[in-house]
Amino acid sequence: SQKIEQNSEALNIQEGKTATLTCNYTNYSPAYLQWYRQDPGRGPVFLLLIRENEKEKRKERLKVTFDTTLKQSLFHITASQPADSATYLCALDESSASKIIFGSGTRLSIRP
Amino acid sequence: SQTIHQWPATLVQPVGSPLSLECTVEGTSNPNLYWYRQAAGRGLQLLFYSVGIGQISSEVPQNLSASRPQDRQFILSSKKLLLSDSGFYLCAWSVQGKDYEQFFGPGTRLTVL
Numbered sequence: 001s002q003k004i005e006q007n008s009e010a011l012n013i014q015e016g017k018t019a020t021l022t023c024n025y026t027n028y029s030p031a032y033l034q035w036y037r038q039d040p041g042r043g044p045v046f047l048l049l050i051r052e053n054e055k056e057k058r059k060e061r062l063k064v065t066f067d068t069t070l071k072q073s074l075f076h077i078t079a080s081q082p083a084d085s086a087t088y089l090c091a092l093d094e095s096s097a098s099k100i101i102f103g104s105g106t107r108l109s110i111r112p
Numbered sequence: 113s114q115t116i117h118q119w120p121a122t123l124v125q126p127v128g129s130p131l132s133l134e135c136t137v138e139g140t141s142n143p144n145l146y147w148y149r150q151a152a153g154r155g156l157q158l159l160f161y162s163v164g165i166g167q168i169s170s171e172v173p174q175n176l177s178a179s180r181p182q183d184r185q186f187i188l189s190s191k192k193l194l195l196s197d198s199g200f201y202l203c204a205w206s207v208q209g210k211d212y213e214q215f216f217g218p219g220t221r222l223t224v225l
Contacts, residue, residue, distance in 0.1 A: 031211060032211045034213060041200075041219070041221075042218065042219070043202050043204070043216030043217055043218060043219050044156070044202075044214075044216050045216070046213035046214065046215070049211065049213060051211065089155065089156070091214075093211065098144050098161065098163050098206075098208075098209075099144075099146070099158060099161050099169075099171075100214065101158065102148075102155050102156040102158075103155055104154060104155035105155055
């Protein structure tokens with residue numbers, strides 16, 4: 001079965017710098033990959049979706065890349081702000097079902 | 113616009129007691145529905161998902177069950193709670209199809225004592 005690794009449990013970044021989070025998967029290449037933000041005690045909120053035929057997608061200060069050769073997605077937040085502090089989850093589709101599986105998340109802290 | 117409701121927000125239950133968590137979605141039809149559990153500091157574990165009324169797929173063997181009595185209603189149940197059932201339970205919905213984002217409810221914090 002597919003496994004997802006977000007290889008940083010926690011990441012601390014100085015305000016204004018670019019935060020880069022990593023998501024690796026182990027088996028088949030998914031048709032798409034999603035990134036979510038989760039604040040403490042709340043449900044995740046969808047941020048971006050990137051499909052297997054897309055190399056990069058942007059939304060305001062967010063950028064996601066998808067490298068099917070490396071089996072990896074990178075999630076970037078440029079000009080980071082303390083309000084960006086949260087846990088970020090990547091998720092990808094299960095090939096034969098109407099469901100996605102989530103990574104364990106990376107807790108991002110932006111210090112002023 | 114679409115909204116998703118979950119209740120209760122918090123729940124404290126003794127071991128061996130029953131459980132019923134309810135989730136309803138408004139503003140959409142025939143959604144996919146999902147139940148997740150999240151242990152403290154951990155990722156989301158998919159428990160059940162449903163692509164239609166009465167259609168339930170179970171992901172993890174356990175003492176929980178799910179039902180979908182109406183198109184936009186999803187219920188998570190247990191006859192006898194275990195200590196290990198404690199956690200943050202999240203309901204989510206998505207549009208039918210595979211490459212659509214999921215929209216999550218506010219969650220229920222369950223503590224089993």
